Amino acid sequence: MAHDTHAVSIWDLPVRLTHWALAVLVPAMWFTADSSLWWWHTRIGHVLLGLLIFRVIWGFVGTDTARFSNFVRGPARVIAYLRGNYDVKAHIGHSPLGALSVIAMLGVIAAQVGMGLFAGDPYDGATGPLNALVGVGTADWITDTHEWFVYVVAGMIGLHLAAIAIYVGVKKQSLVGPMVAGKGEAEEGVEGNSRASFARFAICAGAAIGVAAWVWFGAWPLG
Amino acid sequence: MTRITKARLIAATPLIALLAACGDNSETEEVIENVASLDVPAEIAQRQDNFEGIGDSFKVIREQLEGDAPDMAAIQEAAGDINTRLQRLPDLFPEGTSVEAGFDTEALATIWEDREGFDEAIQNAVAASEEMMAVAASGDPAAVGEQVGNLGLNGCKACHDKFRVDDD
Numbered sequence: 001m002a003h004d005t006h007a008v009s010i011w012d013l014p015v016r017l018t019h020w021a022l023a024v025l026v027p028a029m030w031f032t033a034d035s036s037l038w039w040w041h042t043r044i045g046h047v048l049l050g051l052l053i054f055r056v057i058w059g060f061v062g063t064d065t066a067r068f069s070n071f072v073r074g075p076a077r078v079i080a081y082l083r084g085n086y087d088v089k090a091h092i093g094h095s096p097l098g099a100l101s102v103i104a105m106l107g108v109i110a111a112q113v114g115m116g117l118f119a120g121d122p123y124d125g126a127t128g129p130l131n132a133l134v135g136v137g138t139a140d141w142i143t144d145t146h147e148w149f150v151y152v153v154a155g156m157i158g159l160h161l162a163a164i165a166i167y168v169g170v171k172k173q174s175l176v177g178p179m180v181a182g183k184g185e186a187e188e189g190v191e192g193n194s195r196a197s198f199a200r201f202a203i204c205a206g207a208a209i210g211v212a213a214w215v216w217f218g219a220w221p222l223g
Numbered sequence: 224m225t226r227i228t229k230a231r232l233i234a235a236t237p238l239i240a241l242l243a244a245c246g247d248n249s250e251t252e253e254v255i256e257n258v259a260s261l262d263v264p265a266e267i268a269q270r271q272d273n274f275e276g277i278g279d280s281f282k283v284i285r286e287q288l289e290g291d292a293p294d295m296a297a298i299q300e301a302a303g304d305i306n307t308r309l310q311r312l313p314d315l316f317p318e319g320t321s322v323e324a325g326f327d328t329e330a331l332a333t334i335w336e337d338r339e340g341f342d343e344a345i346q347n348a349v350a351a352s353e354e355m356m357a358v359a360a361s362g363d364p365a366a367v368g369e370q371v372g373n374l375g376l377n378g379c380k381a382c383h384d385k386f387r388v389d390d391d
Contacts, residue, residue: 036322036329038390123375124278125383125390136285 005185008192010092010178012063014201018055019179022048026109026157030150038126045116045128050212052110057204064194065093072099088173089187101160108149108156115146117215129218267328270315273308280304281375284355288368298367299359305374306352312345322388329388341386348378 011019025044032041059068070093077096080086088095094102118134119142120127131139167173178184186192214220280301287293321332334341351374358366383390 036388121278123281123379135289136282140282
């Protein structure tokens with residue numbers, strides 16, 4: 001650990017924007033539901049749907065640290081990391097354990113957003129755009145699950161914040177700084193992240209907005 | 224929720240998480256104080272449970288209709304339950320138990336501003352539930368299907384549109 005470090009780029013702008021949008025909009029979803037602001041709840045839900053779709057596509061065609069193939073690794077890496085046999089400063093991007101947390105976080109939020117699309121009752125308040133695709137009983141079950149699953153989402157956020165606190169307290173490393181500025185410290189010789197391509201970003205964003213809009217308008221011809 | 228309140232909430236939404244975190248939302252604080260200083264009338268929870276029951280029974284009917292062989296006895300029982308529960312409603316809305324008064328409810332103050340209209344809306348729902356009971360007893364699934372629309376739209380929705388917090 002005696003190596004000198006230098007500032008390198010770690011997170012591209014689309015990853016950071018997606019992250020902070022989730023950080024604001026997921027709590028907003030809880031707030032709007034708790035306050036019966038259904039007009040907002042259903043709209044913000046579609047923004048979240050678009051963000052999730054964007055992040056998944058970006059995970060295949062985005063920059064190095066954004067790609068799933070570069071951070072989702074086998075259990076051997078995770079075990080090595082947990083035993084301390086993984087030099088964080090020698091790598092940029094998600095740690096092996098952090099990678100699992102990213103997948104879990106995205107999965108949990110996607111499950112919650114996905115359930116919301118089918119939730120509700122047309123005779124009783126707001127409904128998701130795909131509510132009519134399932135039967136009354138199924139929609140009712142999905143709605144109930146959607147209601148308690150928020151605690152699973154909150155649990156994931158709690159774990160995420162706890163990990164950040166552990167990094168600051170024990171490892172003396174700020175994870176928040178790079179997620180804001182995009183840059184962090186790495187050992188000499190470790191290269192920074194690749195550059196984001198605007199064309200690829202535009203295609204991913206267009207696809208995400210397109211799918212979210214398609215769902216909003218009832219997912220023709222499914223609906 | 225009045226238009227003005229709604230507009231304010233809309234304007235505030237992007238900042239809501241922040242405001243809540245900072246405890247700087249005077250409107251929220253006022254409402255919290257209101258609820259803390261008042262005893263919450265039991266009728267609020269009672270009517271919410273009652274509406275849950277109505278919704279569950281209504282779902283029983285709609286779910287039966289989705290199948291090939293609807294259980295008419297179950298539909299009849301559910302229709303009777305809806306009717307019984309609707310008749311309890313007039314007693315479950317004591318004055319001043321609106322969302323505007325700071326309670327955790329979706330009941331709008333318009334209920335008491337237009338109590339006659341509200342009572343009339345309840346009676347429309349009761350009447351629709353009686354029609355539902357009649358067609359359920361007749362054993363004709365198609366007629367029950369028609370009454371689902373009547374009860375849902377003219378009974379439930381007509382009242383919700385006017386007297387309950389906006390839902391879309």
